[in-house]
Amino acid sequence: MTQPILLSDAEKERRKIKADDRMREIMAAYYMEAKLPPKERKKKIAWITSGGPVEPLHVMDVIPIYPENYGAMIGASKMGVPLCEKAEEMGYARDLCSYARADIAAAEVQGGPIGGLPEPDMLICCNNICGTVLKWYEVQARRFQVPLFILDTPITHTRFNDDMRRYVQRQVKEYIGFLEEVCGRPFDYDRMAEVGRLSIRGQELWQEILETTVHKPAPMTCFDAFFHLAMIVTLRGTQTAVDYYQMLLAELKERVARGIGMVPNEKYRLVWDNLPIWYRLRWLSNKFMERSACLVADTYTAGWTSWLPLTDRNNFLGFLGESYARIFLNSGTDLMAENIIRIVKKYDAQGVVFHSNRSCKPYSFGQYDIQRIIQQRLGIPTLMIEADMVDERSFSEGQIETRIDAFLETLK
Amino acid sequence: MDPFKRIKEIVADPYAYARTWKKEKGGLVIGHFCSYTPVELIASVGALPFRIFPGKDALSLADAHLQAYCCNPVRGALEEALRGRLDFLEGAAFPHTCDSMMRLSDIWRLNAGFPFHADVILPVKTTGESAAEYSLAVLQRFKKDLERHFKRTLTTEKLGEVLRVYNRIRRGLERLYRLRSEDPFLFGGGGLLALTQAAGFMDPYDLAEEVEGLVERFEKEGPQGRSRVKRLILSGGMCLMPDLFQALEGLGARVVWDDFCTGARYVEGGVEEEGDPLQALSRRYLQRVVCPAKHAGLRSRGEYLMEKVKEHRADGVLLFQLKFCDPHAFDYPYIKGLLDEAGVPHVHLEIEDPHTFGGPLRTRCEAFLEML
Secondary structure, three states, X not given: OOOOOOOXXXXXXXXXXXXXXXXXXXXXXXXXXXXXXXXXXOOOEEEEOOOOOXXXXXXXXXXXXOHXXXXXXXXXXXXXXXXXXXXXXXXXXXOOOHHHHHHHHHHHHXXXXXXXXXXOOEEEEEOOOOOHHHHHHHHHHHHHXXXXXXXXXXXXXXXXXXHHHHHHHHHXXXXXXXXXXXXXXXXXXHHHHHHHHHHHHHHHHHHHHHHHHHOOOOOOOHHHHHHHHHHHHHOOXXXXXXXXXXXXXXXXXXXXXXXXXXXXXXXXXXXXXXXXXXXXXXXXXXXXXXXXXXXXXXXOHHHHOOOXXXXXXXXXXXXXXXXXXXXXXXXXXXXXXXXXXXXXXXXXXXXXXXXXXXXXXXXXOOHHHHHXXXXXXXXXXXXXXXXXXXXXXXXXXXXXXXXXXXXXXXXX | OOOXXXXXXXXXXXXXXXXXXXXXXXXXEEEEOOOOOOHHHHHHOOOEEEEOOOOOOOOOHHHHOOOOOOOHHHHHHHHHHHOOOOOOEEEEEEEOOOHHHHHHHHHHHHHOOOOEEEEEOXXXXXXXXXXXXXXXXXXXXXXXXXXXHHOOOOOHHHHHHHHHHHHHHHHHHHHHHHHHHHOOOOOOHHHHHHHHHHOOOOOHHHHHHHHHHHHHHHHHHOOOOOOOOEEEEEEOOOOOOHHHHHHHHHOOEEEEEEEOOOOHHHHOOOOOOOOOHHHHHHHHHHHOOOOOOOEOOOOHHHHHHHHHHHHOOOOEEXXXXXXXXXXXXXXXXXXXXXXXXXXXXXXXXXXXXXXXXOHHHHHHHHHHHXXX
């Protein structure tokens, strides 16, 4: 086994991404505002799925809250197991998505790192990421007795057709109507144009940030991207996200210029597929780092930029439905394989690590086929880790460590 | 003689039925997996819609494509295809329901090697004007796909005729369901189970005759008011367990209704026979009893079940939870709450696959019935 690389404090400090602190401040302020009593807050709250159309909410001054982001926070703070168990006590099967279980239980016991999410005034569910969110949001709509809007985005198994296009476009109009009714005022289309511009700008910056790791050594790893992702998920369409990402991008560019890599002696470049294993980010990051392997890119964080090519910046609302419908996760297994192949080539990676995530069936089923397609097309080794994004009970440390070692051996 | 003898024989070997049908009729067979498949369109181009159920053997080939945390019906159906047991198929149609079915479509398309493959991505929410318009467009597109592949025009007249045949089937099956509820001793539940299973793959014209023959027979015999028995409703996804019915009957209980996609959810709700048949068909799929993977409202599933409990004076409800079936698992706490509130006894039974009625399941059923 490779000997761990010990870094001095000064070296650690040199490698640390300085923008991290600002990120924490922004996220804290975001949750603090949302947690204010409704009278002080003066804004309505919508719970929305991570791939949901958030921009119209900003237009209506509604604070978007992402139970999935909270799920990630619960996972990262290692608070997942008791909450998942609580959900199981409530009758939700252990096989269900751990974000959903954690959120349902957190709502029941005001649990998790910020003592529960602020209660929603409405729920916005877009099924472009899975069918699970539909059921999960039904549960929460019954609990909180608030209106639920569903944006139904047909999957592109092979081709996105005109019927789908018309269906999602019509639903965007229904969505605006829904918001006007719940908020009790007309929709401001001029403001929509501005929010749309900010959303696209944020996505472009996020794309540029992710692309900095094309450089060797990569100035960050996907574990850093998992952290900085929260901004594009939760504050997409705001100036805050744009400003922050400009700052982060500048820092990463400077690292590139100075040749500062995140992994000392970067030797192997890898791609990650599926959601992070939130409660083991540091452990996994260290495991790979100790072996001079850098996870330079991933399919997950790139998911928030995958609709960029489809967006018409002069008609944001007109393309909103289609952009959201055509995210990579809402596409066929072979299209997902093509996406990984593109990423591997772009980032000059030598292998792919798949997280077979018990919580996420649409992301995980098909991975075995994708693995085969990649091996056939690129002839590079791949690794399959079976775990769960929040529920630590599905993580077998010894087994996973052995598999990582064996995999890295094949790269030599 | 068992009035369901022919049906039970057919159900014992569906593949043989499909092969014989193909030979005799010279038509093609299109596989499907779900009661949301617009089988009426498939039948209208002269093909046989064939519902594929998981096999009963241990899985091996499917393991290379689907993780162990995928449900048995999806893995089991893939296994059948990969083993070449479905070689009589021309291909399959995949209506969009749950995430697992959605990925099965991809994996099937990449590996099963059939000439025909159709994704019928009907809306997930069944209410609202946009969903109604889209649903019709999906059916129109599927119709065109079939016409192109089968090189024949699907006429309005033919579709209208086929819809009327399916209406006869559904009306007849519903009549049998109601007769059984009026007099649960009129015929055993195993027969009706076989009949609804056969409805997934039998030639609709053949099936309509069979169903109507049974209706006539049992109406003649007539319900005789033998309704004093422990009356049960079964709820869940798919159920293919004849042993379950025998066991329940042996324990002094009778099934009076169900909420299975292989049962009443398929049976209830006909197609309007007036007007444009495709529009009528689209409305039927939007208005039918909802699958938990679809959204017809926050309470539609619970209300349906409670209505059935009341209407059929059920003494208890058996809730079958197929392992890894997420849509059903999400609904369970809500449905449990409704049953508790109404004081209706119920039991939650987790099953690994839709075929096996094993010892532990029997024991739990026994314990539940003793409590009633």
